[in-house]
Amino acid sequence: MIRTFESPAAYVQGRNATDQLGERVAALAESALVIGDSDVLEIVGDDAEASLEGNGVETAIEEFGRESSEVEIDRITEMAEDLGAEAIIGAGGGKALDTAKAVRENAGGAMISMPTIASTDAPTSSLSVIYSEDGEFERYWFYDDHPDLVLADTSVIVGAPARFFRSGISDAMATWFEADAVHRANGENFFGDGPTHAAHRLSKLCYELLRDHGASAVEAVEAGIVTESVEAVTEANTLLSGLGFENGGIAAAHSVHNGLTQLEATHHATHGEKVNFGIITQLVLEGRDDAFIDDVIDFSVELDLPVTLEELGVEEQSTGDLDRVAEAALADEETIHNAFDVTADDVRDAMVAADDLGGKRV
Numbered sequence: 580m581i582r583t584f585e586s587p588a589a590y591v592q593g594r595n596a597t598d599q600l601g602e603r604v605a606a607l608a609e610s611a612l613v614i615g616d617s618d619v620l621e622i623v624g625d626d627a628e629a630s631l632e633g634n635g636v637e638t639a640i641e642e643f644g645r646e647s648s649e650v651e652i653d654r655i656t657e658m659a660e661d662l663g664a665e666a667i668i669g670a671g672g673g674k675a676l677d678t679a680k681a682v683r684e685n686a687g688g689a690m691i692s693m694p695t696i697a698s699t700d701a702p703t704s705s706l707s708v709i710y711s712e713d714g715e716f717e718r719y720w721f722y723d724d725h726p727d728l729v730l731a732d733t734s735v736i737v738g739a740p741a742r743f744f745r746s747g748i749s750d751a752m753a754t755w756f757e758a759d760a761v762h763r764a765n766g767e768n769f770f771g772d773g774p775t776h777a778a779h780r781l782s783k784l785c786y787e788l789l790r791d792h793g794a795s796a797v798e799a800v801e802a803g804i805v806t807e808s809v810e811a812v813t814e815a816n817t818l819l820s821g822l823g824f825e826n827g828g829i830a831a832a833h834s835v836h837n838g839l840t841q842l843e844a845t846h847h848a849t850h851g852e853k854v855n856f857g858i859i860t861q862l863v864l865e866g867r868d869d870a871f872i873d874d875v876i877d878f879s880v881e882l883d884l885p886v887t888l889e890e891l892g893v894e895e896q897s898t899g900d901l902d903r904v905a906e907a908a909l910a911d912e913e914t915i916h917n918a919f920d921v922t923a924d925d926v927r928d929a930m931v932a933a934d935d936l937g938g939k940r941v
């Protein structure tokens with residue numbers, strides 16, 4: 580079996596890390612196009628521009644249209660080409676970063692991720708999620724190249740709503756349970772190869788940091804302050820979760836998430852919130868003992884993360900709805916097959932059991 584490990588070329592994290600942007604980009608490019616939505620540009624636009632221009636990088640800034648859609652990608656690609664920008668810098672959440680990755684794929688040059696929230700795996704990965712203009716999921720776009728630089732400014736990240744940070748913790752917890760399931764089942768990572776021991780261990784470290792620092796980090800973000808716990812959890816949510824999911828592979832928790840998107844009622848819940856319920860469902864499918872599952876549930880409750888379907892917005896669960904979720908979670912292309920040999924009945928019953936276990940502890 581061939582094993583692979585791929586990653587961004589550099590990762591920089593810390594308070595006021597934006598100050599380092601110019602110096603780092605100057606080593607890669609003489610000109611740059613920065614994209615972000617209006618809120619994000621208001622927060623980081625001036626600092627990013629000052630750092631870039633101060634280091635001799637000719638800089639243009641463009642407001643991003645909020646969807647990583649074909650139309651928006653084409654528009655910004657054309658702009659990058661007209662400007663002759665040698666680097667594209669995406670600032671913001673997953674969609675801005677995914678758009679910047681797609682523009683780099685089209686226009687060439689360097690790509691820099693500047694996540695302003697610690698809630699997704701987008702900053703480090705070599706793929707984009709493409710949506711329609713109306714925000715409906717269309718497809719994944721996989722690239723040969725990873726970002727040249729990921730720069731996470733924790734003084735910006737603590738300014739975002741804590742809900743994003745907490746959601747990122749769920750997504751990062753899933754990284755460990757899914758990479759571990761793939762490891763045990765000899766499944767594949769995101770590159771279609773075998774996972775390395777490094778990927779497995781980094782995923783475990785990710786989980787350990789979350790368990791050790793999660794609660795205090797969330798409190799700090801709620802207070803808008805940067806602490807060592809915030810640094811630890813930002814690293815887990817951004818770097819380790821990103822490296823872990825691509826290189827370690829994902830399994831049932833994300834398939835259950837994808838299945839849950841079938842239910843209109845869950846649409847107000849974030850990616851990470853739905854993933855959190857997916858984690859508990861996966862642990863039930865694995866046949867983990869009661870104390871183990873209760874421990875994960877208690878940690879989730881402590882962080883105000885959903886552990887029941889009701890908390891995700893599903894007021895009344897019907898067997899028909901849950902069957903629909905289970906069928907979707909088992910679609911051919913789903914990652915659950917990476918580590919589990921289960922039927923739709925197994926998945927539905929695991930969700931019911933997860934919901935019961937969660938309901939007892941909220």
Ligand SMILES: [Zn+2]
Binds near residue numbers: 700750850
């Ligand atoms: Zn995820």
